Amino acid sequence: MTDTTVHRPATGAGFALPAPAKLNLLLHITGRRADGYHDLQTLFVLLDHGDTLHFQADPALTLTCDHPHLPVDDDNLVLRAARLLRDATGCQRGARMHLQKRLPAGGGVGGGSSDAATALLGLNHLWQLNLGLDQLATLGLRLGADVPVFVRGRNAWAEGVGERLQAVDLPPLWFLVVDPGVAVSTARIFGDGELTRHTPAITLPASLGAATFEALLNNGHNDCEAVARRLFPPVDQALEWLQREAGNARMTGTGACCFARLAGAQAARDLKRRLPENWTAFVARSTELSPLHEALATLRAKQHPGPAFNDNAT
């Protein structure tokens, strides 16, 4: 379905699942592979802010979206994920899906990848396919390098093109994320002649206590930042403002969004209030387990309540 004017979420006996944003707290490019892809080291953190995908059983496979400019054609990652799942399992069932888009497309917060992961896990549930997370993550990688981390739902250290994941425990973190309002093409950043591609690989400390975590972040950086700043002046302005106001300003992924870590919710909200006029930003908190996985667990518990306690048992 390509009608972007339909603003009606699915109703009836359906369910809705979150598609959270991610930040790359650091992003080091350690090399370039023979196939042109880049080897990375990155620290993914999942946030409590994102899109929402609504599901309803239906004979046809359709998608609508409340975003006026995001195409809901065959290229949309939600429909690509649904078709991939059907092809991989032979399932012939359909679904009526509606995407409530809050994350900026091409913003480096992984919106499209997260939508794809939520589609994979949501349809696996709706169609009762019972695929495990390993199988879904393998399928997800075919849609994009960032999909597996959303499928697995844990903050993670990633290597390779982002598919070699190691779950990490992080302290609770608060961020102000500024959206400079430009869509950055990942391929354009990786194709730039001035991109630094040879940051020495580091070894993740065995345990990420508060001090080692701070050292890791302080010694880390985002190799894509210099190129994005040069190509997209709004990214440069966002980083300058965040650095001046909060320190520790950094870009996420290949851009465009930039963030600063704040001491808590109040500090993040206070900084948001000082945002220059006409700028867009959101406050977000890190999550230990993805809101997608939390919501799926709640859904399963409602549909398959455990055995009730028998008060008469002796």
Ligand SMILES: C[C@@](CO)(OP(=O)(O)O)[C@H](O)COP(=O)(O)OP(=O)(O)OC[C@H]1O[C@@H](n2ccc(N)nc2=O)[C@H](O)[C@@H]1O
């Ligand atoms: C680098 C990251 C960090 O999170 O940037 P963001 O996209 O989130 O900003 C991601 O891993 C991106 O993943 P994703 O957005 O899924 O990228 P893909 O669709 O797989 O790749 C888009 C294009 O970028 C280039 N590419 C991508 C990933 C990579 N490790 N090396 C590359 O050279 C390739 O030219 C590829 O065709």
Ligand SMILES: Nc1ncnc2c1ncn2[C@@H]1O[C@H](COP(=O)(O)OP(=O)(O)O)[C@@H](O)[C@H]1O
């Ligand atoms: N559901 C979707 N949400 C956002 N973008 C999508 C979606 N489906 C396909 N895309 C395409 O994927 C591109 C990258 O989207 P996104 O994942 O939001 O960027 P990033 O990886 O920078 O966070 C967009 O520019 C858009 O063309």
